[in-house]
Amino acid sequence: MKTAEKTGVVLAEKKVDQKKMRAKVKRVLLFLSIIAIILLILIPIYLLFKISVSASQDILTQHPPFLIKNFTWKHWLKILSAGQIWNPLWKSVIVASMVALLGIIIAAPGAYVISRLPKKIKYGVLLAIFSTRMFPEVGIALxxxxxxxxxxxxxxxxxxxxxxxxxxxxxxxxxxxxxxxxIPRDLEQSAVVDGCNKIQALVKVVLPLSLAGLAAGAILSWLESWNEFTYAIYLCLADTTLPIKTYYYISRGNWFESAAYAVFLTFPVMIITFVLQNYLKSDYLSGALKY
Amino acid sequence: MILPLILFILGFTLLPVLQCIFYSFQDRITEEFPTLANYRLIVGNPKFGDALKNTLIVTAIGLTLEMGGGLLIALLLTVSSKIKGLFRTITMIPMGVPTIVSGVIMLYIFSSNGYFNEFLYRIGVIKLPIDWAQGGIRTLLMVAVADMWKVTPLVVILLLSGLESIPANIYEASAMDGASPYQHFFFITLPLIKPFFTIALILRAIDAFRIFELPMVLAGRNTMFLGTYAYSEYFDYNNIHSSGAASTILLILIAIFVFSYVVTVGAKEVDE
Known part of the structure; x- marks a missing residue:
């Protein structure tokens, strides 16, 4: 009896041990796969930066080292002092800012009307508008x-x-x-009841409440324009934007200049994306992406 | 108030698309309409056949990699761990990298004296460098991997919002009934995130068919895709009609994919 009980206990302990072991193995595997994914994401970005600050003997060789051996700001300084970068940079900034501003001016009133439509029509209209992004850009750009x-x-x-x-x-x-x-419709209506006219209700109630969303929309548009390549390559000949200038150096096979340009192109985006991250999970997008 | 928006979309999106289709049916010299001459011209061009094939293959490989990888990362993100917040932030980084820049990066990694070859060399897999841009399936794989690196975060965001919308008590209830983790995954998680999966797949497929920047940077003129083919017909041969025809075929391809997918798989979900 006693021995049977004992073996039972031992077996149970063994089982518990096994379970613990398995949980541990699982956790290690989980951790390792997370690390692997993080590395796969970060290493390419590191390499871009590395090339832009490495001396040429580290890069133009059959077996490039993975670490930065001979650090230099040479390529960055060369680009900044050559002055080729300023016109494209300025053009990119101006175009992106105008796109964000005009985008808000045209889209915000439209979006307000759409959001006040009856539910059934609303999603139809939204889907119709959004599905225009399905058209091939080379077909529109031509x-x-x-x-x-x-x-x-x-x-x-x-x-x-x-x-x-x-x-x-x-x-x-x-x-x-x-x-x-x-923004609930009741808010506008109570403003009207309190003596606002429709325009005042819009400006004094709806607008302040939607500012965060408008800002998020403007920033997203700014980034879209900043990164945009297809239309720019169709429409720019001499006076190019930064992405096209970067492409120009790539097609000339110039590693260092294209790397440095790519770094400059990425900086503002990275910063803005980090700031914007909270919006990416908040209601502004998830509310819009309602399924 | 909605008028400016509608007018802009009509004038600057729908009208150009119609114009593009019009060009494609217009004779280059006689300007006769309609004619199939442009389609005959590009179908007879072996470069176009290659471009079509390359586009389809890269879309298939890319979508498989991205949806698979995206689902894996999204699932890993739902498991609680100490570095979850950091992990989430890092997975979103490629979204912030401009596509042209991701092209530059991949060019360095996959060039014949690039870092991927060096990595393979150091772990002893290869002795001589591989030329990834020489064409064929290697180049297509390279483009698909480059695309995956850049766009998987979008898939992760969409699938994650699906995973987070599943109430925890469903899992608790099924665990009570003795469901295994595999059953959890196949009978609860997958069916419940299906609408999100559908949306992500359609959005990704549209972009994959239209792929343009990455082939421009990585594949050069040797390996063409439908987008770069249309570009080259216009810029290298100054032929708006054959370029329009290639774009129209691309448009039809996208439309067929979206409609057949919506009709067969996701009609109910997309309606909502």
Missing amino acids: PISVTFIKWGLLDTNLGLVLAHLIRVLPLMAWVLTGTFDT
């Missing part, structure tokens, strides 16, 4: 560039802004409709 040649808009900021708005507006409408959805 007639646009033909038309812009006629209108003299090729190689101008305005032309590029208009083209970028094609991409940005559906996205804006989508995000901002979500923002306006979170």
Whole structure:
């Protein structure tokens, strides 16, 4: 009897031990796979930075080292002092800011109307607008560039802004409709009851409440325009944006210049994305991406 | 108030798309309409056949990698661990990298004296460097991997919001009934995130068909895709009609994919 009990206890302990072991193995595996994924994400970015600050003998060799051996700011300084970067940089900044501003001005009133539509029509309209992002950009850019040649808009900021708005507006409408959805209609109505007219209710009640969403939408649009490549390569000839300039150095096979340009191109985006991260999980997007 | 938005979309999106389709059916010299001459021209061009094939293959490989990887990362993110917050932040980083920059990075990694070859060399897999950009399946794999690195975070975000919408008590109830982790995954998690999976897949497929920047940077003129083919017809041969025809075929391809997917798999979910 006693021995049987004892073996029972021992067996149970063994089982518990096994379970613990398994849980431990699982946790280690989990941890290792997380580390592996983190490395796969970070190493490419590290390599870009590394190339932009490495002396050429570290890079233009059959067996490049993974660590930074001969550190130098040479390539960065060369680009900044050569002065080629300022015009594209300035153009990118201006175009992106105009896109964000015009995007808000055109999309916000539209999104407000859409969010106040009856539910059934609303999602139909939103889906119709958003599905325009499904069209191939090379197909849109082609007639646009033909038309812009006629209108003299090729190689101008305005032309590029208009083209970028094609991409940005559906996205804006989508995000901002979500923002306006979170503002209850009762609020406007009670403002009207309290003696505001409709415009005042909009400006004094709806606008302040939607500011955070508008800001998020503007930043997203700014980034879209900053990163945009396809329309820019169709519409820019001499006066290019930063991504096109980067592409120019890539196609010339110049590693260091393209690396340094790529780093400069990425900086603002990284910073903004980090700041924006909280928005990415908050209601502004999840509210818009309602399923 | 909605008028400016609607007018802009009509004038600057729908009209150009129609124009593009119009060009594709218009004769290059006589400007006669409609004609199939442009389609005959590009279908007879072996480069176009390659571009079509490459686009389809990269879409298939890319989607498999991205949806698989995205699901894996999203699942890892739901498991609580000490570095979860940090992990989440890091997984979102590639989203912030401009596509052209991710192309530059991958160019360094996959060039013949690049870091992937060096890695393979150091662990002893290869002796001589592999030329990843020489064409064929290697180049397609390279483009698909480059695309995956950049866009998987989007898939993760979409799938994660699906996973987080599953109430914990469903798992508790099924655990009470004795369900194994595998049963959890296949009978609860997967069915419940299906709508999110559908959305992510459709969004990704559209972008994958239209892939443009990465082939421009990585594959050069040797390995063409539908997007880069349309670009090259316009810029290298100054032919808006054949370029329009290639774009129209790309549009039809996307439309067929989206509609057949929505009809067969996700009609109910997308409606909601």
